[in-house]
Amino acid sequence: MNDREMQTIESLHSIIRNAFAELKLPSYPAELYQPISYTLSLGGKRLRPFLLLAATDMFEGNLNEAIHPALAIELFHNFTLLHDDLMDQAPLRRGKETVYKKWNSNIAILAGDTMFALANRQMMLTRVDAIPQLLELLNVTAAEVCEGQQFDMNFETRSDVTLAEYMEMIRLKTAVLLACSLKTGAVIAGASQRDADILYHFGINIGIAFQLMDDLLDLYSQEEKFGKVKGGDILEGKKTFLYLKALELAGSDKEELKLLYQSKDLSKEDKISEVRSHFDRLRTRDATILEIHLYWKAAKDTLNNLSLPEERKTILLSYCEDLMVREI
Amino acid sequence: MNDREMQTIESLHSIIRNAFAELKLPSYPAELYQPISYTLSLGGKRLRPFLLLAATDMFEGNLNEAIHPALAIELFHNFTLLHDDLMDQAPLRRGKETVYKKWNSNIAILAGDTMFALANRQMMLTRVDAIPQLLELLNVTAAEVCEGQQFDMNFETRSDVTLAEYMEMIRLKTAVLLACSLKTGAVIAGASQRDADILYHFGINIGIAFQLMDDLLDLYSQEEKFGKVKGGDILEGKKTFLYLKALELAGSDKEELKLLYQSKDLSKEDKISEVRSHFDRLRTRDATILEIHLYWKAAKDTLNNLSLPEERKTILLSYCEDLMVREI
Numbered sequence: 001m002n003d004r005e006m007q008t009i010e011s012l013h014s015i016i017r018n019a020f021a022e023l024k025l026p027s028y029p030a031e032l033y034q035p036i037s038y039t040l041s042l043g044g045k046r047l048r049p050f051l052l053l054a055a056t057d058m059f060e061g062n063l064n065e066a067i068h069p070a071l072a073i074e075l076f077h078n079f080t081l082l083h084d085d086l087m088d089q090a091p092l093r094r095g096k097e098t099v100y101k102k103w104n105s106n107i108a109i110l111a112g113d114t115m116f117a118l119a120n121r122q123m124m125l126t127r128v129d130a131i132p133q134l135l136e137l138l139n140v141t142a143a144e145v146c147e148g149q150q151f152d153m154n155f156e157t158r159s160d161v162t163l164a165e166y167m168e169m170i171r172l173k174t175a176v177l178l179a180c181s182l183k184t185g186a187v188i189a190g191a192s193q194r195d196a197d198i199l200y201h202f203g204i205n206i207g208i209a210f211q212l213m214d215d216l217l218d219l220y221s222q223e224e225k226f227g228k229v230k231g232g233d234i235l236e237g238k239k240t241f242l243y244l245k246a247l248e249l250a251g252s253d254k255e256e257l258k259l260l261y262q263s264k265d266l267s268k269e270d271k272i273s274e275v276r277s278h279f280d281r282l283r284t285r286d287a288t289i290l291e292i293h294l295y296w297k298a299a300k301d302t303l304n305n306l307s308l309p310e311e312r313k314t315i316l317l318s319y320c321e322d323l324m325v326r327e328i
Numbered sequence: 329m330n331d332r333e334m335q336t337i338e339s340l341h342s343i344i345r346n347a348f349a350e351l352k353l354p355s356y357p358a359e360l361y362q363p364i365s366y367t368l369s370l371g372g373k374r375l376r377p378f379l380l381l382a383a384t385d386m387f388e389g390n391l392n393e394a395i396h397p398a399l400a401i402e403l404f405h406n407f408t409l410l411h412d413d414l415m416d417q418a419p420l421r422r423g424k425e426t427v428y429k430k431w432n433s434n435i436a437i438l439a440g441d442t443m444f445a446l447a448n449r450q451m452m453l454t455r456v457d458a459i460p461q462l463l464e465l466l467n468v469t470a471a472e473v474c475e476g477q478q479f480d481m482n483f484e485t486r487s488d489v490t491l492a493e494y495m496e497m498i499r500l501k502t503a504v505l506l507a508c509s510l511k512t513g514a515v516i517a518g519a520s521q522r523d524a525d526i527l528y529h530f531g532i533n534i535g536i537a538f539q540l541m542d543d544l545l546d547l548y549s550q551e552e553k554f555g556k557v558k559g560g561d562i563l564e565g566k567k568t569f570l571y572l573k574a575l576e577l578a579g580s581d582k583e584e585l586k587l588l589y590q591s592k593d594l595s596k597e598d599k600i601s602e603v604r605s606h607f608d609r610l611r612t613r614d615a616t617i618l619e620i621h622l623y624w625k626a627a628k629d630t631l632n633n634l635s636l637p638e639e640r641k642t643i644l645l646s647y648c649e650d651l652m653v654r655e656i
Contacts, residue, residue, distance in 0.1 A: 026475075029475055029478045029479055029482060031478055031481075031482060032474060032475060032478040083437055083438070083441060086437065087433075087434040087437060087438070105415075105433075106415040106481060107478075109411055109414065109415060109437060110411070110415070110474050110477055110478055110481075112441075113411060113440075113441075113444065113470070113474050114470075114471050114474040114475075116441065116444055116445075116470075117444075117467040117468075117470035117471040117474065118467075118471060120448060120463060120466075120467040120470075121464065121467045121468065121471075124460060124463060124464055128460055131459060131460045131463070132452060132456055132459045132460075135448060135452060135459070135463055136449065136452055138448075139445045139446075139448040139449045140445075140449065142441070142442075142444075142445035142448075143442050143445040143446060143449075146360060146438050146441050146442040146445065147354075147357055147360060147442075149438060150357045150359055150360040150435075150438055151357055153359075153434060153438075154357060154359060
């Protein structure tokens, strides 16, 4: 089991870069495939393909059988971003114009649909006996991601969203796809169903932790992010973990915070600073960091149950830990 | 081979009705699944599921293994209608409000995406050894249908569309899904690859014939169709077979017809009647009927190559013939 040398974080990233460089898309009709190339060229962390390949490598699977599924997951993810950006009317993605802005809404719809079909096809370029399970997993996950996006849109116009509802929304919208990536990698490697499910649960926990981290960094980031306003979630009145946790902690001041959060009368700076002073008083930041640590610890504990020697878990753990502690 | 009694057109329709009645969708989030139920409840001919089941039955396959794939094809088809209606800003579908009108654009996008995922899942509820081929076929077809829709949208703003380009567009937008339905049914029944491909080509030919029939009936229908204006395609300036064929036949009057077709100065009645008098003079109606007959004949000839006794082809042939001669 320990004979085979493991990949490094850098070697896995290099496999992913090469796979994208070699991905051939049709060129015709250009109006359909150019936006897809453009979207894929915007890059990003390639978190999901990385998790998939790392999972295959953990179980000493054949990485060649995991490369196309890794592309599949990223194609699928980018399809959801393309449609989400249109639904949310977001002008920028990774500092560049979103597809519906650069082209138009119809092209964003249709290019997204096509990417979903391409994702399903890429997922099938693997061990033939794994295809039914992998396709079922991808499409169950796809419906869940849509449900998550629907809940997220519903929350925009609701004033009674609970923290529990929020946690379920981010599980669906974000966490299940990380879980799906990891489980896919494990299945390709021929891991036991039990081990594949353990990785799935690991993915749910890190997915939730990552999303809570995003919520935290929107307000408390030390770095300036290109194209992002610090406190942007507050300005949009987004029901984030910070806000919903603050409401929970607020006691009798709850209504005051609700009114403030919905208010449109204040200047941007004043709104952010007033909400932030509520958060400070309620120690919302600490409560959020605690919650992140709980999910991260749960993730690590889950991994203890894997039937693998510790050294085969290190790449995945150190990669996730790097993402986890990047700024807090 | 002739022992097993074949289904009738009515018994196949009844299987489809029961399958839809038994299809269980999640109920939550309601904003996502209600539009899907609504769309499916609008009915329609269920042409694609019928073709799929008829193909399975032709080869004496197990219809129980074909029912979920038949639902898959109709879910997929309705997903494309949902997105097409949004892209085309069509207010009505089968005389009822379209989803983006009744709810909103975001719900139409997301409900469509979910239907595509559900379609893939339904397609997998069949013989496990057929899954890789069927999923590949469905998703290749999906990308082709998107390409067809993109060409169709491109044609709206182009004045130099050729008849050959139009034929390729309707092959992609319409015919490949009928072909996919038939081939899927054949594969499920364990037909030879050759026979499955023959049915695919039959589907392409009837798909094109049906679309040309639609183009013809838009102007020359004997019946009044609920919610449809006779000559609607002319009013929209749609580049249909009738129009592109007329241009081909027009010779030196070509530019005159082009200008007339794009004109926005005439009353609705005058525009239709003036275009129609060009068509009459050029015998466009006869040319279209001839083309339909050629595709229908090609379809029937294709079917002669199937390694099946004639009596096993009769249901499919008589069903298609009924659709074919419904009005001309």
